Amino acid sequence: MQKTTLGHLVAAALVATLISAPALAADTIKLGVAGPHTGDLAPYGLPSKDAAEMVVAEINAKGGINGKKVELMVGDDQCKPELATNVATKLVSEGVNIVIGHVCSGATKAALGIYKGAKIIAISPSATNPPLTKGGEYPNFYRTIAPDDDQAMLAAAFATDKLNAKKVAVLHDKGDYGKGFADFAKEAIEKGGKAKVVMYEGIQPGAMDYSAVIQKLNKEKADVLVFGGYHPEASKLLSQMNKKKIKVAFIGPDGIKGDGFLKIAGKDAEGVYATGPMDVSKYPLNGKVREAYKAKYGKEPGTFFDQAYAATVAALNAVKVAGGTDYDALGKALKSSEVETTVGKIKFNAKGDAEGVGFAVYQVKNGAFAEVK
Amino acid sequence: MDFEYLFELLCGGVVKGSIYALIALGYTMVYGIIQLINFAHGEIYMVGAFVALIITGILTLSGYSDSGLSVLVLAAVIAVIYAAAYGYTLEKIAYRPLRNAPRLSPLISAIGASIFLMNYVQLVQTPDFLPFPELVPEFEFMEPVSRFVSSVDMVILVVTALTMVALTVLIKYTKIGKAMRATQQDMVMARLVGINVDRVISATFIIGSVLAAIAGVLIASRTGQINSAIGFMAGIKAFTAAVLGGIGNIPGAVLGAMVLGIAETFGAGYISSAYEDVFAFGLLVLILILRPAGLLGKAVKQKV
Numbered sequence: 001m002q003k004t005t006l007g008h009l010v011a012a013a014l015v016a017t018l019i020s021a022p023a024l025a026a027d028t029i030k031l032g033v034a035g036p037h038t039g040d041l042a043p044y045g046l047p048s049k050d051a052a053e054m055v056v057a058e059i060n061a062k063g064g065i066n067g068k069k070v071e072l073m074v075g076d077d078q079c080k081p082e083l084a085t086n087v088a089t090k091l092v093s094e095g096v097n098i099v100i101g102h103v104c105s106g107a108t109k110a111a112l113g114i115y116k117g118a119k120i121i122a123i124s125p126s127a128t129n130p131p132l133t134k135g136g137e138y139p140n141f142y143r144t145i146a147p148d149d150d151q152a153m154l155a156a157a158f159a160t161d162k163l164n165a166k167k168v169a170v171l172h173d174k175g176d177y178g179k180g181f182a183d184f185a186k187e188a189i190e191k192g193g194k195a196k197v198v199m200y201e202g203i204q205p206g207a208m209d210y211s212a213v214i215q216k217l218n219k220e221k222a223d224v225l226v227f228g229g230y231h232p233e234a235s236k237l238l239s240q241m242n243k244k245k246i247k248v249a250f251i252g253p254d255g256i257k258g259d260g261f262l263k264i265a266g267k268d269a270e271g272v273y274a275t276g277p278m279d280v281s282k283y284p285l286n287g288k289v290r291e292a293y294k295a296k297y298g299k300e301p302g303t304f305f306d307q308a309y310a311a312t313v314a315a316l317n318a319v320k321v322a323g324g325t326d327y328d329a330l331g332k333a334l335k336s337s338e339v340e341t342t343v344g345k346i347k348f349n350a351k352g353d354a355e356g357v358g359f360a361v362y363q364v365k366n367g368a369f370a371e372v373k
Numbered sequence: 374m375d376f377e378y379l380f381e382l383l384c385g386g387v388v389k390g391s392i393y394a395l396i397a398l399g400y401t402m403v404y405g406i407i408q409l410i411n412f413a414h415g416e417i418y419m420v421g422a423f424v425a426l427i428i429t430g431i432l433t434l435s436g437y438s439d440s441g442l443s444v445l446v447l448a449a450v451i452a453v454i455y456a457a458a459y460g461y462t463l464e465k466i467a468y469r470p471l472r473n474a475p476r477l478s479p480l481i482s483a484i485g486a487s488i489f490l491m492n493y494v495q496l497v498q499t500p501d502f503l504p505f506p507e508l509v510p511e512f513e514f515m516e517p518v519s520r521f522v523s524s525v526d527m528v529i530l531v532v533t534a535l536t537m538v539a540l541t542v543l544i545k546y547t548k549i550g551k552a553m554r555a556t557q558q559d560m561v562m563a564r565l566v567g568i569n570v571d572r573v574i575s576a577t578f579i580i581g582s583v584l585a586a587i588a589g590v591l592i593a594s595r596t597g598q599i600n601s602a603i604g605f606m607a608g609i610k611a612f613t614a615a616v617l618g619g620i621g622n623i624p625g626a627v628l629g630a631m632v633l634g635i636a637e638t639f640g641a642g643y644i645s646s647a648y649e650d651v652f653a654f655g656l657l658v659l660i661l662i663l664r665p666a667g668l669l670g671k672a673v674k675q676k677v
Contacts, residue, residue, distance in 0.1 A: 202647035211385035212641035239597045
């Protein structure tokens with residue numbers, strides 16, 4: 001008899017908790033921030049935590065969002081996929097509304113399945129693996145950093161749209177970085193259908209002479225040469241092209257966008273295009289936030305700080321616009337409402353990548369790289 | 374059949390071949406006299422290029438900016454002197470003590486010298502790539518054909534041809550050449566008839582290093598960049614060319630280099646440049662199977 005009463009009481013208590021849980025959750029907006037906060041990769045995760053804390057503190061000081069305070073929930077995954085699933089499960093069970101993270105692509109992928117099942121949106125400041133958004137598997141995933149293949153797609157788009165190339169030659173130095181860039185660029189050009197890839201080849205890094213490949217470039221009548229690799233080979237190609245008076249527009253990745261290239265290629269560098277990360281320091285919010293960080297912590301903010309700050313701002317803005325934390329409304333808000341952040345004015349495209357974030361095309365003018373407008 | 378393209382590739386191949394030949398000549402000469410594969414030859418080539426870069430830098434800083442051939446000649450002469458000193462010293466330190474050691478010992482010593490020189494330059498200069506000025510001016514008379522052969526290409530071709538003839542004359546018709554041949558045939562016997570073998574071998578190394586330095590200056594001014602590692606690839610390609618033509622044989626080195634350069638260029642032009650080195654070394658294997666002594670090499674009977 002007594003046993004039953006106790007059982008009833010426990011059951012009643014449980015029911016009560018279950019009922020009261022959503023009521024409690026409604027009082028605050030629960031913002032999760034997950035990433036490596038300990039271990040080898042902590043330097044990539046801690047700046048995100050700092051950024052989220054700064055945004056949350058500022059918003060709470062102003063009275064919160066729609067009258068509700070923001071509560072920060074921190075999860076450490078050490079960039080390990082197996083820990084990331086634990087962190088995600090814990091955050092979901094504690095009623096998280098939206099997550100900033102994770103940081104590493106592998107850990108992010110592992111956690112995303114759990115968030116997807118619970119209908120929780122995650123915004124990563126740093127997971128650059130292209131399929132995370134482009135694969136379409138995770139509609140709940142957004143990011144404020146450009147995916148790895150964006151650079152190559154930008155180069156491809158620039159070649160076909162701005163330079164009106166019809167025939168594109170793609171060369172690479174057979175290394176991971178150069179070939180990766182070249183492969184993505186080739187794919188993008190072929191998919192775009194505006195130009196043909198007339199030549200796709202690897203060159204021997206360190207070789208003394210590239211005349212054969214340059215003659216071939218000339219024979220194929222390529223308008224644009226997209227090159228994946230680093231500056232020594234790029235300078236050699238350019239110098240030999242100029243000697244043979246073969247004028248083909250040259251586009252390289254951020255591996256050539258630097259002083260090393262300008263120094264070695266000299267006058268051959270003039271007019272060369274290169275893609276490179278966008279300059280975010282020009283945005284007013286960026287400078288202000290970085291100053292505030294320095295004043296508070298006494299050091300420069302670390303890696304992915306800008307992106308994490310932007311992700312947090314975008315997440316909370318979406319909550320404000322959506323008027324709550326409903327999954328569909330939040331998704332709609334993220335995709336439609338533009339917001340001023342540390343990486344510029346952003347909103348997200350249908351796949352979840354931030355628009356207006358990432359890479360820009362630069363051209364060498366008078367011996368220096370200048371952004372092409 | 375696109376004959377213009379074929380012709381362009383042929384020109385490119387000949388130029389590339391003459392680049393290899395210029396380095397291979399010194400390589401093969403040293404082997405011809407003392408049967409030592411001087412792996413440090415590529416590094417002497419690199420040192421020559423660095424010295425020339427430093428000299429042009431000093432000349433530019435001191436306001437001497439006559440853009441004609443005088444800078445090239447001055448830089449080349451000083452590079453040659455430096456390289457000769459390096460070659461002489463190298464022989465004294467790394468090879469002379471091993472003269473009577475088993476044949477493998479000087480070979481290993483040569484590899485060691487090569488690694489040492491590469492790292493030495495990397496430490497005292499820089500591991501980065503440096504821009505190398507175009508020391509060979511654009512000749513006006515080359516303008517109509519510059520699409521096929523540029524001025525610097527022409528200079529390399531001419532220097533290669535002259536070097537080949539000069540070396541042949543030196544070895545066949547001069548006193549020191551006679552002494553070199555005698556040393557090559559039998560060191561003990563040469564000594565007995567009054568030849569200063571040590572001096573002959575030093576001279577061989579000095580001539581080899583001079584050629585390497587000239588190659589270094591000309592080729593660096595063509596590629597427009599140098600770093601401490603350029604000697605390695607140059608050495609490998611020159612060695613391949615020398616073996617292809619029959620190591621120790623001077624016209625053979627030029628022929629081997631031309632075959633190598635043309636094969637690489639045609640392979641890259643008609644198939645894919647990704648496999649350039651595959652064509653080069655595949656050809657080497659093929660020729661060594663058919664003619665183990667190389668194209669112009671004489672099969673030497675091993676004395677037992």
